[in-house]
Amino acid sequence: MVNPVLLIAVPLGLAFMVPLIDSASRKLTRFVPVAALMFNLILCIRLIPAVLENPIVINLGGFTPPFGINLFVGPLGLLFAGLISLAGLVVSIYSLSYIKNGPVVKYHMLYMLLLTGATGVVLTGDLFNLFVFFEILCISSYALVAYHGDRAGIESSIKYLIQGTVGSGLLLIGIGFIYGIFGTLNMADIAMKIATVEQSTLFVPMILMVAGLGVESAIFPLNAWLPDAHSSAPSSISAILSGIAIEVGLYAVARIVFTVFGISDIYLFFAFLGILTLLIGEMCAFAQSNIKRMLAYSSIGQIGLILFALALATNNTVTGGLFQLVNHTISKGLLFLSAGYMIYRSGSMEISSLNGMGKRMPLTSLAFTVGAFSLVGLPPFAGFPGKFLIVSGALLKGQMVINILVGLVLLSTVIEGTYFFRVIQALYFKDGNGERKRAPATAVTAMITLMILIVALGVYPKFLADFLSSASSDLLDKMSYVGSVLK
């Protein structure tokens, strides 16, 4: 069997090697991320059968948990690792031609380290190790947001840096409290011992950790940095930040709330927070005239929806939430990538400057349309099964409060549809001027891959839904998590 630690070690080693590769051959540098992520994707696919049977627990350095650090590769971790590799691979192909200016070598290193950090967060079974990988993820995203070195980029990067660092600080203090209480950092070990202390002692550490992670996962009211950061970053990075970084933050929140603490009294609070995030995100997105800001606010909304689905904590809703998460990564990636070249050609981020793009860049416009339809949740695309599972699963709970919240979800979908159709109308039904010019082959490859995935997942949702169902029991079944780590 292949060892899942390679998912972290190989991209990390390659990232360290980039300067050496660059001095050997300039042309080779930009293909290093492609190779690393291709390797990771293949490894993830090869791990699927083994993980579905039993979660893989890897003891690093040969020390048994709780004394050493362990990796926990269950269906949920593997889902995220696979998604990171997939989105990372597609975006790295897109970047081959998109990133031409600036410190290119450093871009590729930071990009690979960002994805390595994200993979580490989703695979680790140790609380402090989670913090370390989380820092790798965050610091590389601060730097990449300011990649263009322009005023807007640096300003939003500093905003992001300040808020993110305060968040990381809170997370670290929370972890310190937990270590003080339990004398261990292993997540399974803490989860086992959590019932031995009074709940009132756990409240402050939990709030600190959730608030710290909430900054990165853009849960309202901790998401003020996101619209600026996502809109002024290069489009390839926006796709990764929206599609990977905030989802990984949400994974960490879910893992800590469900597996480590497992206090079910607060789930309803998270459901409310999710709906609030959803409504605020969608309404702000509606008010935007800048296309990238609109997409960024829409990401906040989607995170709210996924948080709501996870917080309902039934197998159906969590499966639906994860389905929506997969859909969001793919569709929002596609939207940012296609918007990236439309902005590049028109020279402006205003929606009005995209008038008539449907004639000038047919394929890119089609990609944007497919992404938008899928995000709204129209039937033949990947967004439909996710939203359907969430809504039907929530209604099955049969509680009045939840039914009202579901009504709000449907309302927000209407808002979402309205602002996306406004852009699509501008693309196809308004006249604009400009020459007809296609996006480069690498960008087209990336966009077509994502479009095929969206349609395939929309037509055959069962394939993914089965896997997601075991991922959701991985998240909800705390006892088997503890059991498989501390044998």
Added chain:
Amino acid sequence: MRSVFSLILLVVIGAGVVFTLSSIPFGSTSSDVGEYYIDSGRADTGATNIVTSVVVGYRAFDTLGEVTVLFVAAIGLGAILAAGRENEEKKKAEWEPASLVLYTGCRFLFPLILLFGAYVFIHGHLTPGGGFQGGAIIASAFLMVYLGCRKKRISKTWARNTESISGLVFVVTGLTGLAVGGHYFLSNFLPEGTLNTLFSAGIIPIIYIAIGLKVGSELTGVIDDLIEESE
């Protein structure tokens, strides 16, 4: 109004933190994991320095991550400065040369500080200190030369290659452990040797030397980037 609200919020948070802290038994010997490290750290890793046995033994994977955090920060700083420099061209300022005493003093102390830094990270498994500390000492020697001798600069290629190769040594050491030593990433595949001697503790000295060189060259690179920016 806003400040009153912030004050109330601060008081609530403060009260919560104080309440929680008062119920946490910090510093008592109740931790199973801590006891285990003290009792079997030497036997498990062969390092006399218990802190090192935790940092590079039990939790070596964290250390790999921390080295990467510093690496990311250094690269990120370099990327932002380079991108900013492309957007605006600056004129070079004139340097006033340092006095003879300062110049000679720096040149005299430089190799001694390097030697001390190297000592700290090579003996990381025996005495207090380790890769990070030793690396920081080495970077301080370069900082002194930058400030005292003004015109002297390190070779960027040299620093970058040291950084890459030492990072690679860490990862490859881990992967070798995966391949030959008991099938675990970062497990010890070398003999543990005799306690309290320089050649003991298996892979720990190798990792600490790599970390020392990496941290040293990385921090020096950061200093170099920042001083270049201020010119």
